[in-house]
Amino acid sequence: MATANTATSAESQTILDSRLIEQFEVHREFTRIFLDAFVLVNREQRVIKFNQMFCTISGLRAIDVRKAPTLNAILTTQIHNSEKSALEMILEASGPLRIDEVQATKVASGESMQLIMGSFPYFDAQGNLLGACVVLRDVTAESNLQGKYTEKSIQSVTDPLTGLYTRRYFEDFIDKELDRARAAHKDPSLGLLMFDLDKFKSINDGYGHQAGDFVLQETAKILRSVARQSDILGRYGGEEMLVLLLNATPKGACIAAEKFRVALQNHEFIFEGKRIPVTTSVGVTVFLNQAETRDVAVKRADECLYAAKHNGRNVCFADFGEGTTRVPESTLLEGAE
Secondary structure: OHHHHHHHHHHHHHHHHHHHHHHHHHHHHHHOOOOOEEEEEEOOOOEEEEOHHHHHHHOOOHHHHHHOOOHHHOEEEEOOOOOOOHHHHHHHOOOOEEEEEEEEEEOOOOOEEEEEEEEEEEEOOOOOEEEEEEEEEEOHHHHHHHOOOOOOOOOOOEOOOOOOEOHHHHHHHHHHHHHHHHHOOOOOOEEEEEEEEOOHHHHHHHHOHHHHHHHHHHHHHHHHHHOOOOOEEEEEEOOEEEEEEEOOOHHHHHHHHHHHHHHHHHOOEEEOOEEEOOOEEEEEEEOOOOOOOHHHHHHHHHHHHHHHHOOOOOOEEEOOOOOOEEOOOOHHHHHHO
16 A cells, blocks of 8 residues: 555656646746756755756766755755755745855765855646756855855845844745735635743843843744744744744634743743743734735734733734634643644
8 A cells, every 4th residue: 555655646746747847948948048057856855957067066977966866965055043954945935035145065075165046936826836946156266265255145034143034034925925825816824923022121131131142042943843844933023023824724823822832931941050931922813815915914913912911921812803812721722632
């Protein structure tokens, strides 16, 4: 049975790869004039097509590139202050993406290099990702001359303190997801959670700003540890953080919010031998229809957060279009049933 299922899965992926190649062929003539390396990968990160410059960058012969199970087996990529690789970010993006500071390592030789990476994703008629054309530029020489980039590019996608996505990237991601839903003539199944650490100013005042930074960094780690792989985590500003839930229902959004809240409540924040009590209040909502804008949904989540702050803190409040209500702590138990 397992062999039959594996064969069926392989056949299904072959069909998807054929659709990916069909879409890519529309741009094929344009890629022939690329001076940079490019590689076409499917959603499983397997290399489908590439040019000679990619062989030069990877240090492999074409036959060895074709034998590699995934792009990650050829090049590993790391982004400053992010636990996700550049390729993971690219395959999560709902539109073209450029990442200016990528530390890459050639798997075969262990040699390091500095890359600029850009991507163009391809989707099927239902809006499901088929794969992406990834363009790579080796800027190692320029990087060595400069010592390091003079400052973070405005196109950087991660917050330097927490490693979460920046507000700009987070908002752009939401807008692209909304555009995809409208193009498919369906309502977006997106949940939105807004976090604000309770009495954060007193942490800075009582323990120092370094302790405050530590709390923000630890909070980000906790959010990443609890989040699903598909969740998009962002720092909205100060001690405010946002989580975008893909394929979310109102009940699922409430369960996720309670998981995050309880995880923070139960974590021991120890800084320089001192325990810092940390809790968070959470506003919860979902996008109600395809006509709703990002600003409207964010405002509703913010109003829920305001209600949580003024009703004892360390609670979740939700609004799914029928008014603000408290999310019961029993929600986690209900979700486990």
